[in-house]
Amino acid sequence: MYKIVKKEMLNPSIVLMDVYAPDIAKTCKAGQFIVLRIDEIGERIPLTIADFFPEEGLVRIVTQAVGYTSRKLMNMNEGDSFLDFIGPLGKESEVENFGTVLCICGGLGIAPMFPIARELKKAGNKVITVIGARSKDLLIWEDVLREVSDEVYVTTDDGSYGRKGLVTDVSKEILEREKIDHAWAIGPVIMMKFSALLTKEYNVPTIVSMNPIMVDGTGMCGACRLEVDGKTVFACVDGPEFDGHQVNWDLSMRRMNIYKAKEEIALEKAIKGGF
Amino acid sequence: MPLNLNRVGMPNREPDVRNKDFIEVAEGYNDEMALEEASRCLNCKKPLCVGGCPVNIDIPRFINQVTKKDYDSAYYTLKEFSLLPAVCGRVCPQEHQCEGVCILNPKGAPIGIGRLERYVADKFRESGNEEVLKKEAPTGKKVAVLGGGPAGLACAYDLAKLGHDVTIYEALHTLGGVLMYGIPEFRLPKNIVNKEIENIEKLGVKIELNSVAGRVNTVEKLMKEDGFDAVFIGTGAGLPYFLNIPGENLNEVYSANEFLTRVNLMKAYKFPEYDTPVFVGEKVAVVGAGNVAMDAARTAKRLGAKEVYIVYRRSKDEVPARLEELEHAEEEGVILQLLTSPVEVIGDDCGHVTALRCVKYELGEPDEGGRRKPVEVPNSEFDIPMDMVVMAIGQGPNPLLLETTKGLELNKRGNIVADDEGRTSIDGVFAGGDIVTGAATVILAMGAGKKTAQSIHEYLMKK
Numbered sequence: 175m176y177k178i179v180k181k182e183m184l185n186p187s188i189v190l191m192d193v194y195a196p197d198i199a200k201t202c203k204a205g206q207f208i209v210l211r212i213d214e215i216g217e218r219i220p221l222t223i224a225d226f227f228p229e230e231g232l233v234r235i236v237t238q239a240v241g242y243t244s245r246k247l248m249n250m251n252e253g254d255s256f257l258d259f260i261g262p263l264g265k266e267s268e269v270e271n272f273g274t275v276l277c278i279c280g281g282l283g284i285a286p287m288f289p290i291a292r293e294l295k296k297a298g299n300k301v302i303t304v305i306g307a308r309s310k311d312l313l314i315w316e317d318v319l320r321e322v323s324d325e326v327y328v329t330t331d332d333g334s335y336g337r338k339g340l341v342t343d344v345s346k347e348i349l350e351r352e353k354i355d356h357a358w359a360i361g362p363v364i365m366m367k368f369s370a371l372l373t374k375e376y377n378v379p380t381i382v383s384m385n386p387i388m389v390d391g392t393g394m395c396g397a398c399r400l401e402v403d404g405k406t407v408f409a410c411v412d413g414p415e416f417d418g419h420q421v422n423w424d425l426s427m428r429r430m431n432i433y434k435a436k437e438e439i440a441l442e443k444a445i446k447g448g449f
Numbered sequence: 450m451p452l453n454l455n456r457v458g459m460p461n462r463e464p465d466v467r468n469k470d471f472i473e474v475a476e477g478y479n480d481e482m483a484l485e486e487a488s489r490c491l492n493c494k495k496p497l498c499v500g501g502c503p504v505n506i507d508i509p510r511f512i513n514q515v516t517k518k519d520y521d522s523a524y525y526t527l528k529e530f531s532l533l534p535a536v537c538g539r540v541c542p543q544e545h546q547c548e549g550v551c552i553l554n555p556k557g558a559p560i561g562i563g564r565l566e567r568y569v570a571d572k573f574r575e576s577g578n579e580e581v582l583k584k585e586a587p588t589g590k591k592v593a594v595l596g597g598g599p600a601g602l603a604c605a606y607d608l609a610k611l612g613h614d615v616t617i618y619e620a621l622h623t624l625g626g627v628l629m630y631g632i633p634e635f636r637l638p639k640n641i642v643n644k645e646i647e648n649i650e651k652l653g654v655k656i657e658l659n660s661v662a663g664r665v666n667t668v669e670k671l672m673k674e675d676g677f678d679a680v681f682i683g684t685g686a687g688l689p690y691f692l693n694i695p696g697e698n699l700n701e702v703y704s705a706n707e708f709l710t711r712v713n714l715m716k717a718y719k720f721p722e723y724d725t726p727v728f729v730g731e732k733v734a735v736v737g738a739g740n741v742a743m744d745a746a747r748t749a750k751r752l753g754a755k756e757v758y759i760v761y762r763r764s765k766d767e768v769p770a771r772l773e774e775l776e777h778a779e780e781e782g783v784i785l786q787l788l789t790s791p792v793e794v795i796g797d798d799c800g801h802v803t804a805l806r807c808v809k810y811e812l813g814e815p816d817e818g819g820r821r822k823p824v825e826v827p828n829s830e831f832d833i834p835m836d837m838v839v840m841a842i843g844q845g846p847n848p849l850l851l852e853t854t855k856g857l858e859l860n861k862r863g864n865i866v867a868d869d870e871g872r873t874s875i876d877g878v879f880a881g882g883d884i885v886t887g888a889a890t891v892i893l894a895m896g897a898g899k900k901t902a903q904s905i906h907e908y909l910m911k912k
Contacts, residue, residue, distance in 0.1 A: 197665040211622060217715060217725040218622075243724060258622040260659040389715065389725075392620050392661055393847050394630075394687040395707035399698050406691060406698060411848060425698055428800030432700045436726035443721050 176210075176259035179232060181252045184314040188238045188282065189248050190224070196231030198261045204289035205267030205383065205415055208233060209391035211258040212246055219243050220388045220398075222286035222360075222414065223262065233261070236285035236314070242440035249449040263391045264414045267381070271298040273355035276348060276378070277323070278369045280306040280341050283361030284315045286383060290358055292322040300324050302354075304344050306361075310335035342368050349376045357381070359418055363427050370418030382418035384409045386429060401425050454558040457486040461777070468750050468781035471634040471718055475539070478561075478568045486561045487515040493552055498562060501550035503896030504603075506530040508547060508562055515565060524573040527566060528580075532606040532895065533599070533645045535574060536628060538567025539637050541892045542771045574644055582652055585612035590909040593618060593677040595662040595850060598626020599891045600683035600882025602649060603898030604905070608681075609652040611906050616655040616677075618662055620849075621714070624649070626685055628891065630714040631706070633744050635751070636774075639713075663850030668857075668878060678912060679877045679905050682865060683898060686883035687847035691840050692736065696794030701728055701802040705737070705745040705841035712748050730837025732756045734805045736791055737841035738763075743774040745839045746783045757783045758833070762790035762810045762823045788812070788823065792830065794838055804832040844888045854878075862887060871901030879905055 180192040198208060207222045225234035239245045250256075267290045275294050279287040284305050295301050303323040307313035308331045320326050327344045328336030337344055341361070348354065349372070357380040359369035366382045373380040386398040386409050393411035400407055401422035407413065460476040461467075467474050478486065490512045498508040507526055514523035527534040543549070543563040551559035573580075590613045594601045597619030605615045623629050628642045650656060660666060662684055671677045689704035691697050708727065711717040715725035729752040735745045738761035746757045759778070761768065764787050768775050779785065786807075793806040809829035812821040846863045858866040858874035864887055871879040881897030883889055 197660075201665050215716075215723045217723075246724075258659050260620070260622075260661060262664055263661065389707060389710055390621065392687070392849060394689070395710050396689045396691070396704040397707045401698060406693070408688075411688075425800070429698070429700060431800075432728060433726045436720065436728075439721050440724065440726070 175255035175257065177255045178250060178252055181250070184236065185312055187312070188236060188314055190234065190236045190285075191250075192227070192232040192234050193256065193259055194231055195233045195259045195261070198259070199226045199231045199233050200228045202226050202233065202262035203266035204269065204293045205286075206262040206264045207391070207414055208235065208259060208261035209263060209388065210235075210256045210260070212243065212250070213257050216246070216257065217243050218258070218389055218391065220263070220385065220391050220410070222383060222385060223289065224285035225289055233259075236282065238282045241437055242444050245444050245449050246447075260391065263410060265412075267293060267415055269293040269297050274300040274302065274353065276345060276354045276357040276373075277301060277303040278341050278345050278357065278359040278361075278365075279303070280361030280365045281308070281312070283365070283383070284319065287358065287360045288315065288318055288322065290360075291319060295322045302348060303327070304329065304341045304348070306330065306341035306365075308332065340368075341365060342372050345369065346372055349373065349378065354378045358383075363423065363430065366418060367423035367427075370421065370423075374419050380418040381415050382421060384414050384416060384421070384426065386426060387432060399429070452553070452556070453489045454553070454556055456489075456558040456561060457482045457564075459561070459564055464780040464782070467635065468747070471751060473638050474635050474777060477571055478564055483515055483565060483568045484518070487512045487565055489553070489558075490516070490560050491552060497550040497552060498547040498560070501547040502530075503546065503892045504530045504899055506547075506566075511569065512560065512562070512565060515569060520569060520572050521578070523569045527569060532603050532648070533642075534566050535570035535641050535645055536637060537892055537895070538563050538565075538570055540632060542890060544772055546892070570645075574641070580648060580651075582610075582648060584610055584652060587614065588612040588909065590614065590678045590912075591616070591676055592679045592681065592905060592909070593666070593671045593675070594681045594683065595668075596620075596626065596683040596685055596882075596884075597624035597656070598683060598685050598882065598894065599628065600685070600884075600894040600898035601626070601681065602646065603895040604681045604683060604881065604902045605654050606649055606652065607899055607902035608905060609649070609654045611902070613906070613909065616657060617649070618657045618660040618666055620659070620661040622658055623714070624656060624658070630710045631741065631744070633709065633713055633748050635747070636744065661849060663853040668850070668854045668875070672877060678909055679879060681871070681898070681901060681905060682850065682873070682878065682880040682884055683882045683894070684847055684850050684884050685894070686844040686888040688845045689840065690843045690845060692791065692842060694791060694793050696796055696802075697840070699794050699796040699802050700800045701730055701837040702794055703728075703837070703839045705735070705741045705839050706844065708745055708839050709741070709748065712752070718752060727752070728837065729754050730802070730835065732758075732835045733837040733839065734758045734760050734786070734791070734833065734835045735839045735841055736760045737843070738768045738770055739841065739843070740770045740774050742841035743770045743778045743783075745841050747778050747781055749837070749839070750781055750783060754837070758786045759783055760786045760789050760791060760805065760807065762788065763821075764788055764812060767820060786833070790823075790825070791838075795832065802836050802838055803834065805835045805838055806830060806832050844883075846884055846887075870904035871897065872904065877908070
């Protein structure tokens with residue numbers, strides 16, 4: 175059992191949890207993910223690691239109530255435990271001193287960007303971070319990202335905070351005005367797609383962190399297949415980070431919808447279950 | 450005494466009833482059937498069956514004990530050689546092993562060894578008797594077993610019996626490997642697997658679940674920091690192969706591993722009671738004709754698919770699945786689309802599967818192995834309307850551990866190179882099962898685990 179030592183609502187739909195998993199906390203690296211299962215009837219879901227504390231044995235996850243399992247997870251409290259918590263999975267981010275790095279992240283993607291930005295900063299890069307959300311109350315971790323970035327730009331879709339518009343709008347201005355050597359983009363698939371399309375115009379190598387549907391997370395099932403550079407890869411063992419300019423985005427977006435009809439049945443169950 | 454060539458058949462549930470649920474198909478012998486079948490055994494002086502068994506069970510002895518109704522002794526005879534008799538009695542390809550070499554096989558009536566094995570194991574389990582486990586005095590040697598499937602379990606069991614301190618590291622949330630995620634409930638009930646695995650824990654083997662080999666615990670760390678004297682790698686053939694044809698990443702294309710894992714391990718057949726969903730089409734093509742393909746096809750049928758096809762490029766004679774699995778699948782309404790091979794999965798704009806494009810094959814000249822090679826018929830392309838495709842064309846070695854283990858020699862296919870004793874290129878590191886041989890059977894993996902346990906034991910005692 176893996177105990178939730180800390181739970182904090184970052185906004186009404188996004189939750190942060192520190193989970194006691196000392197082996198993972200000791201060995202995990204930026205860019206990797208875990209798979210968890212809440213209880214005996216639960217499904218296995220992957221979450222990219224948002225931070226880790228080897229001394230305390232804690233792994234930090236941040237997630238949003240979107241599907242059935244994430245709602246169920248949101249209903250858990252400090253002191254509760256996950257039945258299973260597996261990791262670290264996937265490959266770590268390949269960080270080096272590139273020069274100036276642009277970190278584009280949106281929504282829930284802001285959380286997993288943090289440990290990567292921290293590594294980038296540690297490696298000597300100038301880190302320029304663009305974070306975005308639909309509105310001010312949905313924005314998370316501006317202060318956290320500021321700690322590891324040289325510059326932070328904020329956008330909201332509705333203009334309730336920072337610049338009105340999309341993360342790609344501000345990113346374009348940055349790419350226009352200074353030389354960017356490398357970029358990372360983490361967020362909803364559509365955001366990563368357009369970020370990658372943008373940086374391609376400027377020939378800036380861009381890493382994206384894919385979060386497709388998974389079951390085991392160890393290469394056993396192939397649910398997480400993607401096409402990168404025309405070849406089929408497994409996000410769990412070959413990724414989760416890939417060259418954003420080579421990802422077949424439309425395929426990835428389609429594959430997110432496989433269980434749409436089932437998700438409605440599950441949501442009915444969530445309502446009955448009171449969450 | 451004249452030869453009795455009346456092999457006692459296995460009672461099975463009605464096809465039209467069983468193909469709608471996940472309750473076990475084969476009902477097992479009752480006492481009379483078992484006695485009758487056991488009494489047919491000739492108790493050969495030089496029993497060929499023992500040599501045909503990958504773990505060399507003393508088959509005539511246990512069958513003789515059945516004839517004397519000494520069921521407990523029969524059970525302990527099985528357990529001398531095999532950790533999982535209730536499992537093996539159900540899933541071993543006996544027709545190619547013990548029963549295949551039975552002296553009565555040429556007469557078409559080999560002894561139902563698998564059925565009797567299952568009968569004995571089930572009878573003991575249902576008796577509720579506590580199993581007596583014998584264990585040697587502690588040796589003070591520590592062994593790490595990576596992978597809790599058939600190979601790892603068999604290896605751990607024998608090492609623990611020999612007095613070693615054994616820890617199993619398993620990536621999934623349960624022990625059993627393919628017995629839990631791959632083979633369906635209707636062929637191998639999970640409570641039976643769990644019951645047989647319990648003995649591992651009773652023997653004092655430590656079990657670390659959710660522990661992905663090569664991640665938290667690398668081989669190097671286990672040996673240098675954690676004080677293990679030897680490591681056994683039994684991580685299996687986990688990585689599913691695809692055909693690499695266009696359209697293979699459409700939404701309703703599954704690997705058999707994913708489809709079966711969702712249903713068996715995650716219990717998607719009980720969705721929404723269980724949280725994990727699975728898609729099931731109206732018309733489902735399963736590509737491949739091994740046991741895994743049969744399992745996937747029969748599972749799809751049970752989940753409500755109207756038409757389920759096995760798409761296989763050779764003919765019925767070459768089907769690699771056990772005969773029993775093929776027969777059961779056909780009885781349950783699975784359609785064989787033989788001498789056919791897919792070239793493309795066709796989909797619509799939203800990424801949904803609409804058809805499987807195939808070409809026809811015919812059998813040509815025999816290859817070196819004597820199997821007639823399938824040859825494509827020119828201009829024979831045709832589409833079969835489908836809304837789901839399951840790829841069941843085999844699995845390769847899982848790379849997770851291998852890529853973090855320096856100095857471990859692999860062959861061209863990415864399998865670990867190990868000698869007959871399970872020794873790898875690293876001193877103190879042993880391997881066995883599918884990770885060495887490529888995807889094979891439960892019993893071959895168990896046999897390798899068992900044999901390697903013996904060589905690990907010798908290695909440890911010399912050290």
